Amino acid sequence: MSSTSPSLHKGNTNTARPASTSEKVPASPTTSVDCIKGTADPDDADKTKDVQLDEDWQFPEGGYGWVVVGGFSLIMFVTLGLSTSWEVFQEYYQANLLKDHSPSDIAWIGSVQYSLIFFPGLIAGRLFDLGHFHVSMAVASALLIIGSFLVAECTTYWQLMLTQGLIIGIAGGFLFGPGSPLISHWFRRRRATAYGVTTGCGATGSVVLPIAIRNLIPMIGFKWTMRLVGFIDLLALGIANSVLRARLPPKSVKGSLFNIAAFKSAPYALLVAALFTAYMGLYTTLTYVDVAGVAIGLDPKFTFYLVPIANAGSFFGRLIAGVLSDRFGPYNMLILFGVVAAITTFVWPYCFTKGSLIVLVIFNGTAAGAFVSLSPAPIALLDTANLGQRTGMMFTIMAIGALVGPPISGAIHQSVGGFKDSAAYAGSMLSVSCILLVCSRRMASIRLAQIKRSK
Numbered sequence: 204m205s206s207t208s209p210s211l212h213k214g215n216t217n218t219a220r221p222a223s224t225s226e227k228v229p230a231s232p233t234t235s236v237d238c239i240k241g242t243a244d245p246d247d248a249d250k251t252k253d254v255q256l257d258e259d260w261q262f263p264e265g266g267y268g269w270v271v272v273g274g275f276s277l278i279m280f281v282t283l284g285l286s287t288s289w290e291v292f293q294e295y296y297q298a299n300l301l302k303d304h305s306p307s308d309i310a311w312i313g314s315v316q317y318s319l320i321f322f323p324g325l326i327a328g329r330l331f332d333l334g335h336f337h338v339s340m341a342v343a344s345a346l347l348i349i350g351s352f353l354v355a356e357c358t359t360y361w362q363l364m365l366t367q368g369l370i371i372g373i374a375g376g377f378l379f380g381p382g383s384p385l386i387s388h389w390f391r392r393r394r395a396t397a398y399g400v401t402t403g404c405g406a407t408g409s410v411v412l413p414i415a416i417r418n419l420i421p422m423i424g425f426k427w428t429m430r431l432v433g434f435i436d437l438l439a440l441g442i443a444n445s446v447l448r449a450r451l452p453p454k455s456v457k458g459s460l461f462n463i464a465a466f467k468s469a470p471y472a473l474l475v476a477a478l479f480t481a482y483m484g485l486y487t488t489l490t491y492v493d494v495a496g497v498a499i500g501l502d503p504k505f506t507f508y509l510v511p512i513a514n515a516g517s518f519f520g521r522l523i524a525g526v527l528s529d530r531f532g533p534y535n536m537l538i539l540f541g542v543v544a545a546i547t548t549f550v551w552p553y554c555f556t557k558g559s560l561i562v563l564v565i566f567n568g569t570a571a572g573a574f575v576s577l578s579p580a581p582i583a584l585l586d587t588a589n590l591g592q593r594t595g596m597m598f599t600i601m602a603i604g605a606l607v608g609p610p611i612s613g614a615i616h617q618s619v620g621g622f623k624d625s626a627a628y629a630g631s632m633l634s635v636s637c638i639l640l641v642c643s644r645r646m647a648s649i650r651l652a653q654i655k656r657s658k
Contacts (some may be wrong), residue, residue, distance in 0.1 A: 227291075267448065268389030272397050273366035274446040275382045276404035277439040281347070282375040284408025284431070286320055287643055289313030290493060290510055295425065296363070304360055310613075312368040314606060319372030320379050322600030325461060328595020329379025334453030336381045337444075340400040341653035343377035344440040351436050378440075383579040383594045388450040393588045395533055395580045399525020402576035406518035410511050417507070464519055465593055471585050475597050481541060482604030484629030484636075485574065486565050487612040488551050489513050491561065495622050499555055513564035517572025524573035533580035534644040536573065538637050543570035545633035552623040585647065608632070 249455050289312075305600070330339045350370035357363045382401060390397045412432070421427040466472040489510055496506035530534045547567040555562045578601070579594050614627040 206617055243512035246340040252418035263389055265395050266389075266392065267398070268386075268450075270446050271389055271448060272400050274443040275385065276401045277443045278378045279380065279405030280408035281436050281439050282320060282379050282408075283402075283597070284412035285371060286313075286317045286375065287350075287409035287510070288330035288413040288416055289316065290507070291413050291420075292367070294421060299425070300358060300363070301360055306448050308360070312364050314609065315364070315368040316372040316375070318602045319369070319412065320375045321598040321605060322596025323373055323594075324380040324595040324602070325374030326595065328376045328384065328592050328598070331381040331384050331449075331595075332453065332592055334449070336385070337447075339377050340381065340447065343370035343374040344444055347374035347558070348436045348440065349376060350431060350655040355433075376640050380595055380598060383582075385449060388426060393529055393560060393579060396580035398580055399521050399528075399576050399595070402572065403518050403521040404630075406514050406521050408496065409514035409517065413514075414511055433649070450604075461596060461609065462592055467597065468585065468652065470643045471593065474581055475600055475641050475648060477636045477643060478521065478597060478606045479600050480632050480639060481544075481574065481636035482549060482601050483608040483611070484619045484632030485544060485571055486605065486609055487629035488548050488626060489564070489571065490609045491612065491616070491622060491625065492564060495552070496560060501557065501560075505557060509560060509564050512561060513568030514569075516529055516565040516568030517575075520569035520572035523578040524576045528577055528580060532654030533577050534647075537577050537581070538640050538644075540577070540642065541633055541637040543567075543575060544599060545630045545637065548626055548633060549630040552621065552626045581643075617618075 266634055278427055294312060296304075296312075301309050325337060327336075330336055336618040347370075350366050353370070354363065357366055384395045386401065387394060416428055416432070418432065421476070423431075466475070492509050492513070493503075493506045496509060497503050524536055524540065544567060547563055547570060549568070551563055554563050579597065582597060585593075608629070611628055615625045615628055616622055
């Protein structure tokens with residue numbers, strides 16, 4: 204069945220020039236099958252309403268786009284690598300710098316840092332639409348580098364919350380936010396694959412940095428370990444800032460920063476609700492699997508490596524997610540990996556041996572990594588106008604779920620004991636998310652069918 208997008212012109216696809224009027228290819232008929240597989244715009248109703256798609260622009264599907272992917276991969280390496288290294292910092296702070304503070308108080312530093320990777324997406328997306336992402340990225344890069352060096356000098360709780368929680372977190376958010384719409388400038392057919400490559404490099408940072416930091420602290424001390432992290436940030440972000448380029452011209456964005464009207468699109472509203480719900484439970488297993496392993500009598504030296512093993516699975520999941528999504532569509536793959544994440548979350552408290560836990564975290568990490576990688580992919584199918592704004596709104600709402608989800612699971616654990624109830628809560632959130640994703644996909648198909656019948 205033909206599903207050629209009007210945004211993909213024949214001929215030279217490496218130019219960023221808008222096609223002339225005589226070169227425009229008329230829109231070919233699209234179907235709900237095309238929508239579900241990700242080869243057509245399922246929110247076609249917006250073409251005749253408040254959204255103007257960029258059909259006059261060709262997508263290179265490679266070329267310098269892969270250089271952009273490489274640059275953003277370096278950003279993912281340092282931002283996600285630092286945020287997922289928190290377990291190492293938690294352990295060190297409890298034993299050294301913050302002995303007088305409870306583990307839950309210390310954990311808030313890491314929770315704030317991680318949630319802020321998504322939260323500034325609303326502002327970062329608007330700046331990207333307006334063409335100011337180079338300035339925001341340069342400032343954010345400087346803040347993240349300075350923050351890493353300042354952490355080495357911190358001795359009190361409020362200093363660590365300010366530097367590691369707020370400064371590094373906010374800087375990471377402004378670096379992470381423009382990535383999805385930036386890649387969408389260069390890729391359409393291979394967009395999910397490009398997402399998978401960048402987030403796969405983020406997973407690599409999630410494996411390499413925690414192990415490196417844990418082993419470097421006894422060798423060269425905490426201060427020089429963080430200074431070395433700062434130099435790594437300087438190198439990676441310096442390269443990224445020099446190669447990242449937007450291909451399409453800035454948008455004349457109207458309206459408020461948070462565009463409520465965007466949620467009038469039922470597929471978009473259901474998608475955002477699904478992702479918010481998913482992040483309420485997605486990271487519960489990886490947050491507490493180490494602690495739960497120690498509680499059942501496993502060696503802490505072994506349980507520490509469960510999260511890096513899961514992150515290795517996450518790397519594989521993020522890579523295959525992009526390839527599978529380009530073949531079967533981001534909606535289908537999000538639902539599939541969401542189901543796998545839900546099942547492994549439900550099963551987690553019933554794994555009591557080293558072998559079973561290793562298998563569990565590999566599958567859970569693979570599913571979680573794939574889900575994170577594909578989270579922004581459907582938005583470009585629903586709307587290519589104001590892409591930065593809509594992606595930013597999604598990331599901001601997702602951040603709330605990522606912030607409150609693990610503490611809710613921890614509160615359930617403290618109130619009832621054990622992790623079975625926490626896993627039941629998190630697995631239920633993921634299950635509800637999958638139902639909402641099915642509804643979003645169905646609504647997109649219905650709207651597309653209505654547009655076809657009206658022609």
